[in-house]
Amino acid sequence: MVFRPASQPIHAAIIAWILSNQAASAETPEYFRRVIDEAGVSLVFYDPVREPRVHRGYTAFRLDMFYDASFQYRWEDGAAGRRVTIQTEIGNLRYRISNRVELPQYLDRDDWWNNSLVRHEFDHVAMTVDPRVRMLFEHLCRNISPITRRLPRAAPVNDAVIKAIIQEEVERRYNAVIDLLIANEHALDAATGHGSRRLADRAAYFRSLLLEPNLKEHDFPFLAEVKDLLQTKAYQEAPLPYQ
Numbered sequence: 001m002v003f004r005p006a007s008q009p010i011h012a013a014i015i016a017w018i019l020s021n022q023a024a025s026a027e028t029p030e031y032f033r034r035v036i037d038e039a040g041v042s043l044v045f046y047d048p049v050r051e052p053r054v055h056r057g058y059t060a061f062r063l064d065m066f067y068d069a070s071f072q073y074r075w076e077d078g079a080a081g082r083r084v085t086i087q088t089e090i091g092n093l094r095y096r097i098s099n100r101v102e103l104p105q106y107l108d109r110d111d112w113w114n115n116s117l118v119r120h121e122f123d124h125v126a127m128t129v130d131p132r133v134r135m136l137f138e139h140l141c142r143n144i145s146p147i148t149r150r151l152p153r154a155a156p157v158n159d160a161v162i163k164a165i166i167q168e169e170v171e172r173r174y175n176a177v178i179d180l181l182i183a184n185e186h187a188l189d190a191a192t193g194h195g196s197r198r199l200a201d202r203a204a205y206f207r208s209l210l211l212e213p214n215l216k217e218h219d220f221p222f223l224a225e226v227k228d229l230l231q232t233k234a235y236q237e238a239p240l241p242y243q
Ligand SMILES: [Zn+2]
Pocket: 001, 002, 120, 121, 124, 188, 189, 194, 195
């Protein structure tokens, strides 16, 4: 089960509690240690008797993206208003990812990973660190320019206005990629009955995510802009994080 990205950062107290937990002990298999590390996973155990839930496991992710933008702009006034053209270069993209996995208390034991529910939740987590997610962001941000906007005739045009327009354009792309990721997370639940059924071919299933048919299926709004990226060897053969 997957939520939309949390609107609040995961509280530091929870992270501190998790680090004191035995979740990533020396015996934890390499795959889980790597995913915990890369995807900023915190494991939280709840009491299924006192807090019964619809699904036994929950995973919520938060993906923050930071960037620097340099820009130039000009505008013309016409009958229809003020037409602004912006040339921008987006660089220095940074990401911060965190995943919160909630599991029933009876899984709080040394071999917690050796359980099909845990493995299912970690498939959700692994999807957030699929390198193709970042490649999509980066490609869309690199090719964002030029941006044109029609403003009212007397509208002020200054750095603050321009930065806000650039931010809007970056956010549209960010939201498109996040929406695609969430659609794929839900599709995984549908395909596996929330982890109660095995995928027939795991490798093929995860490889097929984020490729052209998958983007088409979910009406990815920037398909035309990423078509060339989808055909590259780097994208087609990107090393995937799945178990
Ligand atoms: Zn699920």
